[in-house]
Amino acid sequence: MSEKESVSSSNASEEKPLLRKRSSICKASDSTCSSDAKNVQASKLDVNFRASAPAHKRLRESPLSSDAIFHQSHAGLFNLCVVILVAVNSRLIIENLMKYGLLIRAGFWFSSKSIREWPVLMCGLSLPLLALCSYAVEKMRIYFHIPESIMSLLHFVISTSSILYPVYIIMRVQPALIFGINLMLFSITYWMKLVSYAHTNYDFRCFRQENDKDEAISDAQHSNYPQNISLKGLAYFMVAPTLCYQASYPRTNRIRKRWVFRQVVKLLIFTGLMGFIIEQYVNPTIQNSQHPLKGNYVYAIERVLKLSVPTLYVWLCIFYTLFHLWLNIIAELTYFGDREFYKDWWNASTVEEYWKSWNMPVHRWMVRHIYFPCLRKGISRDGAVLISFIISGVFHELCIGIPCHMFRCWAFLGIMFQVPLMVLTNYLHNKFQSTMVGNIIFWVFFCIVGQPISVLLYYHDYINQKSFPIRS
Amino acid sequence: MSEKESVSSSNASEEKPLLRKRSSICKASDSTCSSDAKNVQASKLDVNFRASAPAHKRLRESPLSSDAIFHQSHAGLFNLCVVILVAVNSRLIIENLMKYGLLIRAGFWFSSKSIREWPVLMCGLSLPLLALCSYAVEKMRIYFHIPESIMSLLHFVISTSSILYPVYIIMRVQPALIFGINLMLFSITYWMKLVSYAHTNYDFRCFRQENDKDEAISDAQHSNYPQNISLKGLAYFMVAPTLCYQASYPRTNRIRKRWVFRQVVKLLIFTGLMGFIIEQYVNPTIQNSQHPLKGNYVYAIERVLKLSVPTLYVWLCIFYTLFHLWLNIIAELTYFGDREFYKDWWNASTVEEYWKSWNMPVHRWMVRHIYFPCLRKGISRDGAVLISFIISGVFHELCIGIPCHMFRCWAFLGIMFQVPLMVLTNYLHNKFQSTMVGNIIFWVFFCIVGQPISVLLYYHDYINQKSFPIRS
Numbered sequence: 001m002s003e004k005e006s007v008s009s010s011n012a013s014e015e016k017p018l019l020r021k022r023s024s025i026c027k028a029s030d031s032t033c034s035s036d037a038k039n040v041q042a043s044k045l046d047v048n049f050r051a052s053a054p055a056h057k058r059l060r061e062s063p064l065s066s067d068a069i070f071h072q073s074h075a076g077l078f079n080l081c082v083v084i085l086v087a088v089n090s091r092l093i094i095e096n097l098m099k100y101g102l103l104i105r106a107g108f109w110f111s112s113k114s115i116r117e118w119p120v121l122m123c124g125l126s127l128p129l130l131a132l133c134s135y136a137v138e139k140m141r142i143y144f145h146i147p148e149s150i151m152s153l154l155h156f157v158i159s160t161s162s163i164l165y166p167v168y169i170i171m172r173v174q175p176a177l178i179f180g181i182n183l184m185l186f187s188i189t190y191w192m193k194l195v196s197y198a199h200t201n202y203d204f205r206c207f208r209q210e211n212d213k214d215e216a217i218s219d220a221q222h223s224n225y226p227q228n229i230s231l232k233g234l235a236y237f238m239v240a241p242t243l244c245y246q247a248s249y250p251r252t253n254r255i256r257k258r259w260v261f262r263q264v265v266k267l268l269i270f271t272g273l274m275g276f277i278i279e280q281y282v283n284p285t286i287q288n289s290q291h292p293l294k295g296n297y298v299y300a301i302e303r304v305l306k307l308s309v310p311t312l313y314v315w316l317c318i319f320y321t322l323f324h325l326w327l328n329i330i331a332e333l334t335y336f337g338d339r340e341f342y343k344d345w346w347n348a349s350t351v352e353e354y355w356k357s358w359n360m361p362v363h364r365w366m367v368r369h370i371y372f373p374c375l376r377k378g379i380s381r382d383g384a385v386l387i388s389f390i391i392s393g394v395f396h397e398l399c400i401g402i403p404c405h406m407f408r409c410w411a412f413l414g415i416m417f418q419v420p421l422m423v424l425t426n427y428l429h430n431k432f433q434s435t436m437v438g439n440i441i442f443w444v445f446f447c448i449v450g451q452p453i454s455v456l457l458y459y460h461d462y463i464n465q466k467s468f469p470i471r472s
Numbered sequence: 473m474s475e476k477e478s479v480s481s482s483n484a485s486e487e488k489p490l491l492r493k494r495s496s497i498c499k500a501s502d503s504t505c506s507s508d509a510k511n512v513q514a515s516k517l518d519v520n521f522r523a524s525a526p527a528h529k530r531l532r533e534s535p536l537s538s539d540a541i542f543h544q545s546h547a548g549l550f551n552l553c554v555v556i557l558v559a560v561n562s563r564l565i566i567e568n569l570m571k572y573g574l575l576i577r578a579g580f581w582f583s584s585k586s587i588r589e590w591p592v593l594m595c596g597l598s599l600p601l602l603a604l605c606s607y608a609v610e611k612m613r614i615y616f617h618i619p620e621s622i623m624s625l626l627h628f629v630i631s632t633s634s635i636l637y638p639v640y641i642i643m644r645v646q647p648a649l650i651f652g653i654n655l656m657l658f659s660i661t662y663w664m665k666l667v668s669y670a671h672t673n674y675d676f677r678c679f680r681q682e683n684d685k686d687e688a689i690s691d692a693q694h695s696n697y698p699q700n701i702s703l704k705g706l707a708y709f710m711v712a713p714t715l716c717y718q719a720s721y722p723r724t725n726r727i728r729k730r731w732v733f734r735q736v737v738k739l740l741i742f743t744g745l746m747g748f749i750i751e752q753y754v755n756p757t758i759q760n761s762q763h764p765l766k767g768n769y770v771y772a773i774e775r776v777l778k779l780s781v782p783t784l785y786v787w788l789c790i791f792y793t794l795f796h797l798w799l800n801i802i803a804e805l806t807y808f809g810d811r812e813f814y815k816d817w818w819n820a821s822t823v824e825e826y827w828k829s830w831n832m833p834v835h836r837w838m839v840r841h842i843y844f845p846c847l848r849k850g851i852s853r854d855g856a857v858l859i860s861f862i863i864s865g866v867f868h869e870l871c872i873g874i875p876c877h878m879f880r881c882w883a884f885l886g887i888m889f890q891v892p893l894m895v896l897t898n899y900l901h902n903k904f905q906s907t908m909v910g911n912i913i914f915w916v917f918f919c920i921v922g923q924p925i926s927v928l929l930y931y932h933d934y935i936n937q938k939s940f941p942i943r944s
Contacts, residue, residue: 091777
């Protein structure tokens, strides 16, 4: 099996141009010339490539022994990894199909049961009324000069009810998990927008008062308060793909209708793919699993590793459909110009970099309305970061805990676990001066440890809970 | 779940140096200065990072929409692939262990049965006698001036018997597969060395005669014939890690004993790993399979894909132990200087490039003793390539067919299949001007199609054959 063989030596290709040159000169000449060219070739062959010429002429190292291997391209090895991945995944797909058949049900996304969950839809549709209240409060401030403390109280009541009202509805109606999570996501987005609206307008007023004293700092952006308080402006902010309110946004000129159509088609395809992966790969694996913190650990590791690949793919689908396709479609339809909804988080060399680049709307909101206000209050940098993560953790817990009707704090703890992880990867990044180490750690926690363990924990606590009647 | 959050904005890190500079100036000063620095920071925060400052300032594209994505680094995605591969493989290892337990037997490599196969060992040990015959023929030529035709006949008889004698022994003794394959590999290596020895000495004589007529071409390398015909020189050629005879080789000065020891340890580890993979992963999969060309095709594809990963790892182990470790150890012990036993074939952008770089000893032998002699005989380039592949195919068939006691020509056809594959990848390489396409095709055929299908074909024909009594 070790006998493999050759096609033509590299030397052979070197002699080719010479031969070609020679024969092109001869082209118009007689036939003896071409035989002459043959002789030249033959004599060259005779001297350099005959058996009596030595095959080994100098000392050479094996490629794997030499240091050069570290500076060479490894593009081939990357291709090998991709090919193995495709092979392994294809086999697992075939194995899964042979074992379970097609598991997808026609009623996976919508069924007759979905109609019973109309209060969830109604709740979502009635949330914009709270934005109207917020608008009314701001308008009243302009006409009646309500003190700031009352303003804060009113905005607090309005924004808090945008969370509590959906929570109450979900607790009462107990809708299917997917509807509950979507309503919670919608209401938290709403809450963040309302907070940003109130905070920004408050800051406009502060800025005005400061500028009355000190005229040195002036910005066109701030001067048009209270003209920015309009129903149209608020409505635009509520539908635009951003969480940060500002008086005016960078806008595009036109809607590319064909482009939107293509994105919608992609959105449908990837949502379908996501549903297929969940039904066909995630569900059977979870249902055949045991609680990850109880029972055989080797078995638990096997389950977690088996789950890690489909959950990763689902996660990438969620990222692509939500952060790329969905937000871009909304942006295109609202002429919204700043499409930086994410940065290249897949290259993140530390966990900190990942959190800074993967969800830009929330990142910007956190920086603007939590992190810098904390710094201005005299809280230290680390303290401000910790507060940001606590708020993020609470919202993650709300998003998952409420629709599951339980508070196990797994989501909250998962987010808080990012803080030591961030410190660790920052330390490693500084120590090794390499982007690779942190990036690999990030991926390991992202796709092997994080997602599948959370999914298993929530699933088992969900089916084990007795306090609430289960409806899925 | 879409709510993720921020740590500190990139703007925040920009302001840091300014702040640090300011405070270092103040260091020796009084405490009011430090509060002054705080005010500077506070006013900076007030202007740039307050809620009233716009968060969206200009038009920006999403990273996945922009063309820049094709020019960015994808190091993170490579890391992701590696992490997924490790996860998937770890899971398959755990699953395999839970299903089969440890399959490796103590008597896998050597058992009491091995002693019965002493004729195989004897045959291997007696092959050097043929080298002595070859030496005797060359010596006789010097003293008795035997005509070249008789010389050719004698060398043909000697070299052919170095193949036929082991074939006869294997047919009679029917040793275990692994011993049979090793003996065939050894004897084919021997055959190639004998052919090279005879051909090179013949060419030395031709060169002398030509130089008697034409003194223009002169080379120190050729002048020392017939002094190079010595027992010592032949013995060195027979043990040196090369298939091409020449009067003298580039040599090293000393043997690095520690280095050799390390390589031997690695050799043992990787040979053990190879045996483990074969016993634990390849064998169970093969034994649970059906003939790939009969029965359910989906099932066959599943088996082939399942086999592809362990056979790839075995193949990489074979490459590493044989071409890197084993040949380097031999080279070190024989002071052999030219260690280029392989090039970076994993980056090969065409199948042709792969065959030119993966087995350099055989490649050099083919170029020197088959390809260029064919060209000199007036055979076209393509014809010479085809002849090289036919010879290679015959030897592959001998290597596997004889120890399996059957000629199904799968190995021969596998090698001949490389010719159209070579044409295809060369065409694609020229068409797309990209090294990636050819490299991916090469890996697909190398690790998914080639190895596992050959293994399955030979296994099923081996256990299905009735004409020979089976002994494994």
